[in-house]
Amino acid sequence: MSANDNGGRAAPAMVSHDVHGSPPYERVFAGPVRGELDTLLGRYPTKMAALLPALWIVQRERGWVSGDAMVEVAAVLELTPAYVKGVVTFYTMYHQHPVGKYFIQVCTTAPCAICGAEDVVKSFLKHTGTGDLGLTSPDDRYTVIEVECLGACGFATPVMINDEFIESVTPDSVSALLARLP
């Protein structure tokens, strides 16, 4: 039976350390973080069920979910790396590359676009110095992206800065918003 015949489960795998000149991969789930995961696993009926929160831990610890981290999560939860990658790439909330300290999501779906969301995006790009969507500013503080409806269509333009939800952002209010970030 192959790993894929088992609902995504596989025997625990070795984590790759051979990355062509890159520093060896350092496990996320070691020490206290491993203890946190073990506590988490106690709350779920199967290891597979803890996949999403395990990925959140990875992202909290590293800022993004690398390919090596996916392999580690797969090994720890007895899943295949392909299964983990499928989940990571399905949900836009998981970063597949490094992002800035402040990850800024601006809704540009039609109702917000009609109310001027594109100008809000332009203002963020200008004031963060990122230059373009998806890029990170030279000081590593900001990454700006457009997202689909954030569920606040009556309060255009809604923006998320990391976990903070902010309504009624205008091009003129962007600089003050950024100025209050530590």
Ligand code: FES
């Ligand atoms: S379309 Fe922007 S929040 Fe719904």
